[in-house]
Amino acid sequence: MMLEHADIRIDPARAADFETAILHGVRNVIAHARGFQGFKVNRSIESPGRYILTIYWDTLEDHTVGFRQSPAFGEWRSIVGPFFVQPPVVEHLELVGKSD
Numbered sequence: 001m002m003l004e005h006a007d008i009r010i011d012p013a014r015a016a017d018f019e020t021a022i023l024h025g026v027r028n029v030i031a032h033a034r035g036f037q038g039f040k041v042n043r044s045i046e047s048p049g050r051y052i053l054t055i056y057w058d059t060l061e062d063h064t065v066g067f068r069q070s071p072a073f074g075e076w077r078s079i080v081g082p083f084f085v086q087p088p089v090v091e092h093l094e095l096v097g098k099s100d
Contacts, residue, residue, distance in 0.1 A: 003093040004055040012048035025079035035062025
């Protein structure tokens with residue numbers, strides 16, 4: 001399994017609408033992609049308007065090829081993209097260790 005970590009910045013005044021949109025987009029678009037294993041969305045306490053979206057994928061290619069190069073990616077961006085004040089910073093992570 002691999003993690004996609006997206007650092008998203010929005011206008012804090014639009015937070016309630018963004019939260020509705022991002023949950024809708026993940027549940028109704030991304031969740032249907034091959035290799036999708038789950039997600040979480042966290043809102044920053046110290047930095048209003050900053051969100052971290054973490055998506056669990058089977059493989060890097062499930063995200064970078066299977067999803068990002070599909071029509072579903074455009075659908076996803078049409079849902080959440082209007083909220084972005086800058087392009088999200090996306091990284092891919094591998095698990096090194098975790099608590100039991």
